Structure formats: C-alpha cells, structure tokens
Amino acid sequence: MNYSIIINGQEVGQDLEQLDVTNPATGDLVGTVPKGGKAEARQATDAAFEAFKTWSKLSAYERSEKLMAWSTLIDEHADEIGELMTREQGKPFEEAKGEVVYANSFFKWYAEEGKRIYGEMIPATVANKRIFVHKQPVGVVAAITPWNFPAAMITRKVGPAIASGCTVVIKPANLTPLTAIRMVQLAKEAGIPDGVVNVVTGDSKEIGQEWLQDMRVRKLTFTGSTEVGKELMKGSAKTVKKVSLELGGHAPAIVMDDANFDKAVEQVIAAKYRNAGQTCVCINRLYVHEKIADKFAQAIAEKSKELKVGNGLEEGVKIGPLINEDAVEKVKKHVQDAKDKGANVLTGGESKEGLFYQPTVLMNATDDMLCMNDETFGPLLPIATFKTVDEAIERANDTDFGLAAYVYTSSINTGIYIAEQLEYGIVGLNDGVPSSAQAPFGGFKQSGIGREGGHYGMDEFLEVKYISLDLAE
Numbered sequence: 001m002n003y004s005i006i007i008n009g010q011e012v013g014q015d016l017e018q019l020d021v022t023n024p025a026t027g028d029l030v031g032t033v034p035k036g037g038k039a040e041a042r043q044a045t046d047a048a049f050e051a052f053k054t055w056s057k058l059s060a061y062e063r064s065e066k067l068m069a070w071s072t073l074i075d076e077h078a079d080e081i082g083e084l085m086t087r088e089q090g091k092p093f094e095e096a097k098g099e100v101v102y103a104n105s106f107f108k109w110y111a112e113e114g115k116r117i118y119g120e121m122i123p124a125t126v127a128n129k130r131i132f133v134h135k136q137p138v139g140v141v142a143a144i145t146p147w148n149f150p151a152a153m154i155t156r157k158v159g160p161a162i163a164s165g166c167t168v169v170i171k172p173a174n175l176t177p178l179t180a181i182r183m184v185q186l187a188k189e190a191g192i193p194d195g196v197v198n199v200v201t202g203d204s205k206e207i208g209q210e211w212l213q214d215m216r217v218r219k220l221t222f223t224g225s226t227e228v229g230k231e232l233m234k235g236s237a238k239t240v241k242k243v244s245l246e247l248g249g250h251a252p253a254i255v256m257d258d259a260n261f262d263k264a265v266e267q268v269i270a271a272k273y274r275n276a277g278q279t280c281v282c283i284n285r286l287y288v289h290e291k292i293a294d295k296f297a298q299a300i301a302e303k304s305k306e307l308k309v310g311n312g313l314e315e316g317v318k319i320g321p322l323i324n325e326d327a328v329e330k331v332k333k334h335v336q337d338a339k340d341k342g343a344n345v346l347t348g349g350e351s352k353e354g355l356f357y358q359p360t361v362l363m364n365a366t367d368d369m370l371c372m373n374d375e376t377f378g379p380l381l382p383i384a385t386f387k388t389v390d391e392a393i394e395r396a397n398d399t400d401f402g403l404a405a406y407v408y409t410s411s412i413n414t415g416i417y418i419a420e421q422l423e424y425g426i427v428g429l430n431d432g433v434p435s436s437a438q439a440p441f442g443g444f445k446q447s448g449i450g451r452e453g454g455h456y457g458m459d460e461f462l463e464v465k466y467i468s469l470d471l472a473e
C-alpha cells in the first residue's frame with residue numbers, strides 16, 4: 001500500500017520518489033512512503049503556521065474535545081494499528097497493541113491537562129501595580145521521532161503540543177513511518193482541523209535543516225540517538241528554538257541481596273526484553289550483590305531461555321526481530337567483545353537467521369567490556385557482581401548517560417539511599433516498567449534535555465508571559 005505525506009489535511013507526495021518500508025521479520029514490503037524534502041517540509045510549516053492562528057485561539061475545552069475524539073478513534077483502531085506496527089517495526093503483536101494503549105494514554109491525559117494550564121498573580125512591590133503571569137503555546141512544533149516506539153513517541157509529543165494550542169510538523173523514522181501516518185489520518189477523521197498535525201516522510205537531513213532554519217518553528221522535540229540530538233541542538237541555536245531531547249540511555253540495575261528474589265527476576269526480565277531490548281530505558285547492565293549473584297543469574301538465564309523468538313505476528317512470540325542488520329551487528333560485537341574479555345555465556349549468544357537474536361545472558365561481566373559502557377539496544381544482559389552499596393552506585397553512575405536506572409531491595413532505606421545517589425532522570429525502585437503518561441520522562445547528562453509526560457511535559461510547549469499592570473491614573 002502507498003502511504004502519503006499529510007500536509008494541511010491533504011494526502012500528497014504520490015508523484016515523488018517512493019521509499020520502501022519493509023517487515024524486519026520477513027523482509028516483505030509493508031508499504032511505501034514519499035521521499036519528501038525541503039519543499040514538503042516548508043509546505044508543512046506553512047500549513048502549521050496558518051493553523052496555529054485559529055487552533056491556539058480555541059478554548060482548552062474545545063481542543064480537549066477534539067483530542068479525545070482522536071483518542072477514541074485510536075482505541076477503535078487499536079488492533080489495526082498494532083498489527084501495522086508489528087509489521088513495520090517487528091515487536092510482538094500483544095506488545096504493539098500495548099504500545100497503542102500506552103500511546104493513547106498521553107492523548108487522554110493531556111486532553112485533561114490542557115484545561116489546567118494555570119497562570120499566577122504575584123504580589124507587586126508597590127500598591128498600584130499588579131503582576132500577572134500566564135502561559136501561551138510556543139507556536140509551530142517540529143517533532144522528529146525514532147523507529148522503536150512508532151506510536152508512543154508521536155503521542156507524547158503531539159498530545160501536549162496540541163492540547164496547549166501548538167500545531168505540529170512530524171518527521172517519523174523512515175524505518176517505521178506507517179503507524180504515524182495512519183494515526184494522523186485518524187486525526188482528520190476525528191475533526192482535528194487541517195494543518196494542526198502534519199506529517200512529512202523522506203530525507204531526514206533536508207527536512208530537519210528546513211525546520212531548523214525556519215524562524216516560524218519555535219520548538220524542536222526529538223527522540224533518538226545522542227549523536228543526531230547534538231546536531232539538532234546545534235542547528236536549533238540558529239533561530240534559538242526551545243528544545244527537548246530524549247536521547248540514548250545505558251541503564252544500570254542494582255539487585256541487593258535482600259531483594260524479593262522472584263519479583264526482582266520478573267521485573268528484570270520485563271525491563272530487559274521490552275521491544276527485544278530496543279528501548280532507551282531497557283536495562284543494559286545488571287549489578288547483583290555477590291551473595292546472591294549465581295542463583296540470580298541462573299534464574300534470569302532460565303527465564304530468558306523460555307522467551308520465544310520469532311515473527312511478532314505468531315502466537316506466543318515474546319522477542320521479535322531487531323530493526324536492521326546494523327542492530328544485529330552491534331549485539332554480535334558486544335557479545336564477542338565480552339566473551340573475549342572473559343564473560344561466560346549462560347544462555348543465548350547466537351544470532352538466528354534473519355534479524356533475530358536469541359536472548360543472551362552473560363556472567364562475569366567486567367567494567368572494561370563494551371556492553372558495560374555502550375548502549376547495546378538488543379536482547380543482551382551482562383551481569384556483574386558487587387560487594388558494597390557504594391561500589392554499585394559508583395559503577396552505575398560511571399557513564400555520560402543518565403536516563404533510567406533500576407534498584408531492587410526490600411529495605412526502603414537502602415532503596416531511597418541508592419535512588420537518591422543515582423544520577424538518572426528515572427529510577428525504577430522495585431519497578432521494572434516505570435514509564436507512564438502522568439510522570440516526567442527524561443534524562444540527566446547526555447541522555448537529554450527536558451521532560452515528556454506529566455505537567456512537566458506540557459511546560460515544554462509553553463511560553464511564560466508576564467504582564468505588569470500599573471493602575472495609577
């Protein structure tokens with residue numbers, strides 16, 4: 001099926017060169033999208049800029065109704081969108097449907113939160129003055145999104161943006177653009193006015209450059225690699241845009257000897273293998289207290305072995321394919337390097353035909369291994385041991401990244417002590433799946449700038465205006 005660029009509510013770009021979107025599980029063609037560039041990016045901005053004039057003037061209640069109508073249509077099409085996502089991205093169908101629900105939770109939450117963009121009145125120094133503070137939508141927003149969460153990365157940017165009165169131009173990843181296009185088609189059906197949400201596929205550099213240099217685009221929101229995030233941040237300086245970046249992670253998990261063993265095993269498995277390990281908050285390295293390390297590692301290996309690898313549309317599959325050959329090569333490189341440096345393979349350690357890789361657990365991981373220093377983005381779990389809490393914290397913090405970290409312990413004091421020392425934006429304390437629409441998601445250090453989710457995520461799309469009134473005649 002041929003999918004289109006959507007600008008001002010119109011499906012365009014059929015006359016352009018078309019890019020193939022393939023199924024990573026089978027290599028089959030799933031659909032095509034137009035290879036848009038500078039011209040389409042500019043037209044999308046024109047549409048969003050025009051639409052902003054009326055959309056931003058609606059009441060929050062009117063915008064909320066439309067966003068809710070869009071979310072209702074997404075609910076009604078959850079199976080269809082989930083299947084499309086599995087076919088273009090690879091994650092198992094149940095997980096893809098779970099992502100649709102998660103994605104839609106941002107629309108539902110922000111449709112309500114848009115009604116609570118409160119201002120302030122601040123006591124003035126002199127009696128005849130009044131100081132009012134209120135918040136206004138920043139304007140046209142450019143959202144550039146990755147392939148690993150084709151629905152949720154759209155909604156957690158677009159939800160708060162349009163709830164607050166902004167309009168949006170989206171560039172989804174060319175590997176997985178179909179989910180985004182399908183959702184934007186539903187926006188029109190739901191009555192979101194033309195031009196409020198536009199989606200452009202194609203040459204990411206050209207599209208990105210066009211938006212970066214355009215003064216009318218007042219905000220850039222990006223999820224993806226740290227390398228591209230840094231380039232976009234640099235480029236945004238030319239027109240001094242507001243910027244939010246959600247970049248790479250390298251999540252550590254610390255398991256104390258007093259942890260609830262079974263729960264910790266279950267949570268580590270959940271936090272490791274979500275989306276075959278291709279999530280920036282997936283556990284990338286596991287530190288287990290030496291007293292329980294062997295037993296814990298064996299339990300993790302047993303559970304990992306049970307996970308069925310295969311095409312995400314097949315019954316019972318828990319681990320789909322990796323996104324492409326580069327991703328498989330990275331996992332292979334990390335496993336080989338770890339083996340060369342003395343790690344023992346407890347399970348897995350081999351790629352399978354195509355883009356599949358077996359869940360792999362390595363014991364005796366050491367701090368000099370690549371997998372302990374670089375985000376693997378795959379189903380690999382290296383396990384290291386530690387003796388003291390402070391040693392574990394120091395090793396967990398010894399990275400340029402700071403997105404998510406995990407702690408497992410039955411002692412609330414130890415848990416809070418560790419959580420407070422960790423230099424991470426998100427800490428899962430006995431919780432392997434901390435992400436949720438109402439909570440602030442984002443990183444310290446080179447994992448990013450700004451937060452998505454919750455009222456923090458709304459602020460990213462708002463300007464603060466201060467009005468000073470002098471009542472003196």
Ligand SMILES: NC(=O)C1=CN([C@@H]2O[C@H](COP(=O)(O)OP(=O)(O)OC[C@H]3O[C@@H](n4cnc5c(N)ncnc54)[C@H](OP(=O)(O)O)[C@@H]3O)[C@@H](O)[C@H]2O)C=CC1
Binds near residue numbers: 226248377
């Ligand atoms: N934080 C996270 O959630 C994610 C982290 N990553 C990390 O990044 C690694 C690489 O993944 P990858 O998909 O290549 O991530 P990228 O950062 O390359 O891609 C993310 C998005 O940015 C676009 N993009 C790429 N280059 C530019 C540019 N110069 N100007 C404007 N837009 C651009 C991409 O477009 P297109 O792909 O269409 O060219 C895509 O839409 C992963 O292995 C992982 O480690 C990846 C995805 C998500």
Ligand SMILES: O=C(O)CCCC(=O)O
Binds near residue numbers: 152279441
């Ligand atoms: O950036 C990512 O990898 C998506 C995070 C998914 C989540 O919200 O947990």
